[in-house]
Amino acid sequence: MTPARNKTLLKASGINKSFPGVQALSGVDFDLREGEVHALVGENGAGKSTLARIIAGVETADSRQGQAGGMSLDGQAYRPGGRADAEADGVRVVMQELHLVANLTVAENIFIEKLPSRFGFVDYEKLNRAAREIMKKVGLGAVEPGVAVRYLGVGQQQMVEIAAGLSRRCRILVLDEPTASLTDNEIELLFAQIRKLKDDGVGIIYISHRIEEVIDIADRVTVLRDGKVIATRSTSELGLNDIIRMMVGRDLESEQLRHAGEAGEVALSVVGLTLGDKVKDVTFEVRRGEIFGFAGLMGSGRTETMRAVFGADRADSGEIYLGGGKEPVKIRKPRDAVRNGIALLTEDRKEQGLLLRLAVRANISLVRLCDVSRFGWINTFRERSVAGRYVDALSVRCSSTEQRVGELSGGNQQKVVIAKWLYRDSAVLIFDEPTRGIDVGAKFEIYRMLGELAEKGKAVIVISSDLKELMAVCNRIAVMSAGRLVATFGRDQWSEEKIMSAAFSEYVGGSGGSERSLRKISH
Amino acid sequence: MLRRVVFEKIRANSWQKQKTWCLGDFVARKGMRMIIEKRTAGLLAFITDYLGMGLALALLLVIFGFRAKHFFTLTTFRMIANQNADTMIIAVGMTFVLIIAGIDLSVGSVMALAGAVLGVFLVRFNLPLPAAIAACLAVGIVCGLANGFVVIRWKLPSFIVTLGMLEIARGATYLVTDSRTIYIGGPVEVMTRAPVLGLSLGFIIAVVIVVMGQVVLSRTVFGRYLIAIGTNEEAVRLSGIDPAPLKLGVFVLCGFLTSIAAVIHTARLSSANPNMGRGLELEAIAAVVIGGTSLMGGRGSVVSSFFGVLIIGVLGTGLDQIGAGEPTKRIITGCVIVAAVILDQYRHRIRKGGGTAKN
Numbered sequence: 001m002t003p004a005r006n007k008t009l010l011k012a013s014g015i016n017k018s019f020p021g022v023q024a025l026s027g028v029d030f031d032l033r034e035g036e037v038h039a040l041v042g043e044n045g046a047g048k049s050t051l052a053r054i055i056a057g058v059e060t061a062d063s064r065q066g067q068a069g070g071m072s073l074d075g076q077a078y079r080p081g082g083r084a085d086a087e088a089d090g091v092r093v094v095m096q097e098l099h100l101v102a103n104l105t106v107a108e109n110i111f112i113e114k115l116p117s118r119f120g121f122v123d124y125e126k127l128n129r130a131a132r133e134i135m136k137k138v139g140l141g142a143v144e145p146g147v148a149v150r151y152l153g154v155g156q157q158q159m160v161e162i163a164a165g166l167s168r169r170c171r172i173l174v175l176d177e178p179t180a181s182l183t184d185n186e187i188e189l190l191f192a193q194i195r196k197l198k199d200d201g202v203g204i205i206y207i208s209h210r211i212e213e214v215i216d217i218a219d220r221v222t223v224l225r226d227g228k229v230i231a232t233r234s235t236s237e238l239g240l241n242d243i244i245r246m247m248v249g250r251d252l253e254s255e256q257l258r259h260a261g262e263a264g265e266v267a268l269s270v271v272g273l274t275l276g277d278k279v280k281d282v283t284f285e286v287r288r289g290e291i292f293g294f295a296g297l298m299g300s301g302r303t304e305t306m307r308a309v310f311g312a313d314r315a316d317s318g319e320i321y322l323g324g325g326k327e328p329v330k331i332r333k334p335r336d337a338v339r340n341g342i343a344l345l346t347e348d349r350k351e352q353g354l355l356l357r358l359a360v361r362a363n364i365s366l367v368r369l370c371d372v373s374r375f376g377w378i379n380t381f382r383e384r385s386v387a388g389r390y391v392d393a394l395s396v397r398c399s400s401t402e403q404r405v406g407e408l409s410g411g412n413q414q415k416v417v418i419a420k421w422l423y424r425d426s427a428v429l430i431f432d433e434p435t436r437g438i439d440v441g442a443k444f445e446i447y448r449m450l451g452e453l454a455e456k457g458k459a460v461i462v463i464s465s466d467l468k469e470l471m472a473v474c475n476r477i478a479v480m481s482a483g484r485l486v487a488t489f490g491r492d493q494w495s496e497e498k499i500m501s502a503a504f505s506e507y508v509g510g511s512g513g514s515e516r517s518l519r520k521i522s523h
Numbered sequence: 524m525l526r527r528v529v530f531e532k533i534r535a536n537s538w539q540k541q542k543t544w545c546l547g548d549f550v551a552r553k554g555m556r557m558i559i560e561k562r563t564a565g566l567l568a569f570i571t572d573y574l575g576m577g578l579a580l581a582l583l584l585v586i587f588g589f590r591a592k593h594f595f596t597l598t599t600f601r602m603i604a605n606q607n608a609d610t611m612i613i614a615v616g617m618t619f620v621l622i623i624a625g626i627d628l629s630v631g632s633v634m635a636l637a638g639a640v641l642g643v644f645l646v647r648f649n650l651p652l653p654a655a656i657a658a659c660l661a662v663g664i665v666c667g668l669a670n671g672f673v674v675i676r677w678k679l680p681s682f683i684v685t686l687g688m689l690e691i692a693r694g695a696t697y698l699v700t701d702s703r704t705i706y707i708g709g710p711v712e713v714m715t716r717a718p719v720l721g722l723s724l725g726f727i728i729a730v731v732i733v734v735m736g737q738v739v740l741s742r743t744v745f746g747r748y749l750i751a752i753g754t755n756e757e758a759v760r761l762s763g764i765d766p767a768p769l770k771l772g773v774f775v776l777c778g779f780l781t782s783i784a785a786v787i788h789t790a791r792l793s794s795a796n797p798n799m800g801r802g803l804e805l806e807a808i809a810a811v812v813i814g815g816t817s818l819m820g821g822r823g824s825v826v827s828s829f830f831g832v833l834i835i836g837v838l839g840t841g842l843d844q845i846g847a848g849e850p851t852k853r854i855i856t857g858c859v860i861v862a863a864v865i866l867d868q869y870r871h872r873i874r875k876g877g878g879t880a881k882n
Contacts, residue, residue, distance in 0.1 A: 333760075334760055335763050335765045346761060351758070358750070366759070369744045376743045376744045377742060377743055378747060424763075
């Protein structure tokens with residue numbers, strides 16, 4: 001790692017920011033040096049995204065009487081009125097949510113602010129050439145710059161977003177969760193680009209939940225908790241556990257994760273499920289009281305399988321048996337699945353699992369409105385008390401059950417989704433990436449919840465891209481590869497190597513970032 | 524602002540911070556808090572929602588009251604109420620359709636068709652009034668079914684489908700009436716001759732429908748599902764609720780309400796004119812939008828749409844009485860619609876309190 005230069009680029013002191021009902025930041029001091037990567041870590045709701053947005057000009061800090069909580073850039077007062085002001089000063093941000101225009105091409109998205117043109121007509125040759133250069137640097141060399149962005153996989157879209165951010169000159173680059181959807185390969189390329197920027201003297205603010213990455217790439221790290229700075233240290237001084245302890249305020253290693261339940265009778269049995277070329281002849285069974293994990297590369301068909309089981313997509317063939325029954329149940333739409341006691345907590349909770357504009361209580365009661373209503377008339381009092389019960393039981397941090405779910409943090413939103421299905425009391429619960437985008441503290445709460453659910457006799461399926469997570473929580477792990485279920489491991493049989501090699505087994509080597517399925521190797 | 528102050532006070536003793544409680548304690552305190560919260564929240568929300576509309580209406584009444592000699596009279600008010608009864612009913616149906624993020628452009632034509640059927644059944648087939656009304660209502664229901672079915676089955680935008688129905692229904696109206704106005708007279712006057720306080724039966728029916736509509740939307744399971752569908756249809760589907768029958772129900776409801784409006788309109792004019800209802804869909808949409816319902820779905824209020832119709836009605840009658848010509852009327856009405864939507868943006872921002880979603 002290049003030694004950080006000493007010149008201070010950005011200095012922020014005494015930053016305060018409050019939103020209705022919550023103090024997001026209080027008295028935060030932060031500084032960034034030239035050519036350094038300074039990471040921001042903290043639980044969801046700790047304030048790191050808020051701080052980043054203030055630096056990028058998207059939000060403005062609160063100003064208190066007399067005490068100016070302010071920022072300075074290169075020694076001069078820095079008070080951007082908006083994102084455009086910040087960008088004029090050379091401060092750019094690549095946000096977590098993708099801001100690409102789906103129907104425009106990759107090249108157009110990268111250079112959207114400054115399309116090369118002649119007399120008002122876009123110079124496509126120049127555009128595509130310039131785009132190709134940048135794309136090669138971030139590992140998108142195989143993608144055509146003339147392809148519309150919506151045809152790319154999520155990981156590739158994120159790389160386009162990053163390429164767009166890298167392509168413009170800046171003094172400070174803020175990256176908010178840049179690696180959320182990337183494969184290891186792409187992450188390495190990104191880090192190479194970051195190191196190049198460091199050499200050029202650019203200051204980089206790196207926000208991430210992935211602490212190992214932070215330790216790898218960052219020079220210094222600032223830990224935030226509840227809107228306050230806990231510590232700012234050099235990453236060479238800190239270990240993974242130190243950082244987690246500062247983030248959460250307690251030691252998490254000691255948490256008892258291992259779920260030691262014995263499995264009961266078969267709750268769900270899937271035979272020969274097939275859907276196009278995404279799900280090929282998948283057969284498995286899940287028992288009551290067990291947590292069954294699904295591992296595999298991105299695009300291996302796990303989500304598609306579960307969506308077919310749930311009826312969200314209609315399968316081409318296959319049978320589903322419930323509770324050890326002899327006759328297969330007909331599941332053609334989610335309604336059938338829910339009536340038969342299956343619940344699906346989707347990968348994308350904001351788009352598919354929640355009604356963001358509606359209140360917490362409306363979201364929780366949605367799947368079982370008949371319980372809080374009589375003859376079609378909703379009993380709001382009862383609805384509130386039921387919702388309140390679940391909010392308490394799951395420790396959802398919200399100002400009240402009336403608060404709009406869209407205002408909660410990721411972890412709390414996920415808890416609302418869980419509360420919704422708990423209220424429904426489904427027998428089989430399918431979790432698709434339950435801890436994605438959730439901070440460490442909330443993650444452990446969710447693991448504990450999974451364990452409790454299994455203890456209560458539910459059959460739990462967990463899809464996750466985090467092998468360590470699966471190995472900590474599950475009784476058995478199934479591995480999918482290119483649409484096939486290639487292996488199932490019990491607790492004493494598995495290892496990271498075995499699972500990973502099973503995951504790759506149906507592909508020619510390489511990352512799973514692309515949507516296309518790769519050729520099968522003969523074995 | 525006031526609302527926030529009240530909430531802060533309540534949260535100062537927040538149950539969130541206290542973890543170890545006994546059940547009875549919890550229930551008692553929670554209940555108390557709920558009552559307080561609910562009353563304050565409900566009251567304040569009620570005021571902010573309708574205050575704006577009420578003020579606008581009052582303002583218009585005052586302005587016209589001063590400018591036109593006979594405006595501020597019972598006769599004028601009765602006239603406004605009775606003349607806009609049909610639009611009010613259609614606005615209720617339109618509100619529901621807009622809430623599920625759809626739109627129904629065929630209401631004007633369907634009303635004409637239903638009215639034509641009513642006229643034909645009464646005059647040409649000499650059927651008794653109840654039978655004719657039943658046929659009229661059936662027309663509305665069938666058109667609504669057709670709209671809904673095509674939208675759902677082929678997943679088409681309701682804009683296009685109802686646009687097609689607009690043409691089809693209008694053409695059918697001409698066919699049914701032979702392109703001539705049907706004068707009804709006697710059989711239907713029964714309906715106009717039962718006023719309460721000078722307000723026609725039609726207006727009474729409209730008010731009842733408005734109240735029922737608001738109650739259904741805000742308090743019933745059906746209404747909750749509709750708001751959910753308008754907010755995020757996919758999330759509703761993945762929660763195990765099939766949105767298709769609900770959406771179909773909304774289009775049928777809109778058609779049904781349109782045919783009720785047809786009965787009232789035809790009775791008021793005592794004739795079935797094949798050109799009636801032209802442009803009515805846009806008037807209804809304007810009223811609903813003035814009332815604050817979002818064209819994107821998931822948000823809306825039937826009572827607000829009612830006030831929206833009143834505002835447009837007052838505006839129209841008032842402008843007539845001060846002698847404004849038809850062109851001027853239209854320009855001013857258009858400006859009012861745009862102004863209302865702009866103001867609604869600000870009102871929404873105040874309600875939200877400027878909070879932004881966290882990560």
